[in-house]
Amino acid sequence: MEKDITIYDIARELDLSPTTISRALNDHPAVNQKTKQRISEAAAQMGYRSNLFASNLRKQRTNTIGLIVPRLDSPFHSSAIAGMEKIANEEGYNLIISQSLETVQKEIANAKTMFDSRVDGLLVSLSFETENLDHFERFISKGIPVIFYDRVAEHKDCTSIVIDNLQAAYKATSHLIEQGCSNIVHITGNLKRNVYADRLKGYKYALIDHNLPFTECNVLTGQMTEEAGRQAAEQILAMDPLPDGIFVSNDTCAVSCLKTLKQAGISIPRDMAIIGFNNDLTSRVVEPNLTTINYPGQEMGEVALKVLLMQINGSTEGIPSNTINLRSDLIIRESSLRGKVLAKKKPLLL
Amino acid sequence: MEKDITIYDIARELDLSPTTISRALNDHPAVNQKTKQRISEAAAQMGYRSNLFASNLRKQRTNTIGLIVPRLDSPFHSSAIAGMEKIANEEGYNLIISQSLETVQKEIANAKTMFDSRVDGLLVSLSFETENLDHFERFISKGIPVIFYDRVAEHKDCTSIVIDNLQAAYKATSHLIEQGCSNIVHITGNLKRNVYADRLKGYKYALIDHNLPFTECNVLTGQMTEEAGRQAAEQILAMDPLPDGIFVSNDTCAVSCLKTLKQAGISIPRDMAIIGFNNDLTSRVVEPNLTTINYPGQEMGEVALKVLLMQINGSTEGIPSNTINLRSDLIIRESSLRGKVLAKKKPLLL
DNA sequence: TAAAAGTATGCAATCGGTTTCAGTTGTTAA
């Protein structure tokens, strides 16, 4: 438990003032090159480390970025966080992370903690329950930039980073239709969240554009968990007539739904074609492999952090618009390929 | 960009001293109950928030815990982190997270950042490359507790939190032997890391105890990634004779190995039985479902944080020992069940 | 050669809570 070395200790040692020490360590131009050299050597030798709290207190900034996610243990968020950490680390920022566990109360509490920790900026992916953005107002009114990613909401002072969910869902649904599906069910999450609302729209528009009817009862909303996938499958099995296509808003749910349907004797994709969303590892593991939308988690995290840093450092010019769209694409695999898979399978069966 | 309210503002407003304000807000006993009431009302009304930096500077502690993990985007670490965040949040601590990406340099750099951020304690799961613990010495010599979890190393002043990898591997291997396997391959990671070294031991001892030969060439070490699983499968396919059992040190790798073997026409578990490690979601999705070791990620995170807090708060009595072992168990599924699966399958084929 | 400009350094105030020590008031015991 040795005592910490401060700039005062170094000052005493070298018979200089703390001012000069501070300047030298920050590479201030008004300090003689040789003096700087002497100081940094002494600092290293004495084992000096800067006290960030004193520094932050004085400078009124913290080099810390706050992050609020619904769940830490989700493949998408893990990779987004990995991307954020990468950039933050490169730029000398710390990340403080907390999870809302899909509840508003925790999201509000976390926002408060972040505020009290005086983060320089905040990244948020909203919980299922969140209805309004009041708990972020205090950041905005203090000029602390807030960026939403993935699960976003409209706010005139905040940038959002998303993929084009509507278009992705439109593509997915159209693909099902092209594969011969005409009675397509959509399984999705809480429609308060843009991601699910937009995917529903994309699904709906694709149906309409292909002259297929849209009915409310073909839309099942739930928690998008493994369990929800099972339940959705039960609901589907109870439908009459049975649908011939399913578009699910995430892979976890799609995979468990697919498994349940298979167990019930449904042949995928012959009886029903399925498409998921996210391109999680499981989509490549399940049999048949799941057609899905590739979702750039890591990239989204990196972009979110980069844009946030630009805003923190006041260079607003570089930001193209209030919403940043990232590319996503449909990855076609067996679970939706009716023609081809049948062609492939037949020779095997003979 | 409104100005922040400080205790001085409140003091002026209520005609009291900053001292009393500070005490009242910290619920110090030497402040009159009514005064406290008045102060906390005024504070709330004026929108006061404490400046953590001033407070930390004075109190010389930060209520912040550092975490260094190899990768953020791994199912195990995500759930461990989720557990840590839960406890940290409950106890009013912040978590600063960084990833080493399996390299020593980054691990050292991250440790330095954590040190400069003056974390009150540090949680670490070591990178593949780490050979020594020198970069953690400065924490220890300053009395900052360091706890290793999962990927641990021996250090007389640090607690480690692990599962009994040797025993788990022993169980897994014994199970394969009981299912009739006699030529078992083990796929594992860098043997510098306890988790892999211990699993190798468990595998070896199980063989020996069942009078089966242990040979180096049946042990394949690699990066334990999806890609590594494919490569391992190729190696296995080139073996002569082919093994009849495979014990893999993680599920990601086991699943991709299993898929590759299946594609090559190997029947699982009839030709080869496979066991993984971790109980990731994919182990329940792959066909046949993967027998695996259930790994308590969330719980390990919670325990790690709780023990760390105990050490930070100086109550060393509660800590049973230098190493804390958590329970893990073998989850038997189809990929290793030779007798039963065959029995099930036959009627289907007839 | 004096004035102006440039270079290098230091003084002292500041950021906003926390804490030590001392002081005031009121109460109780002797």
Added chain:
DNA sequence: TTAACAACTGAAACCGATTGCATACTTTTA
């Protein structure tokens, strides 16, 4: 009635780095 004590409250130092302003010394310019 006075000493002893409890219950509050406050003044001022402190944590350690940063920074506006002043100062001392050099060098250049007129």
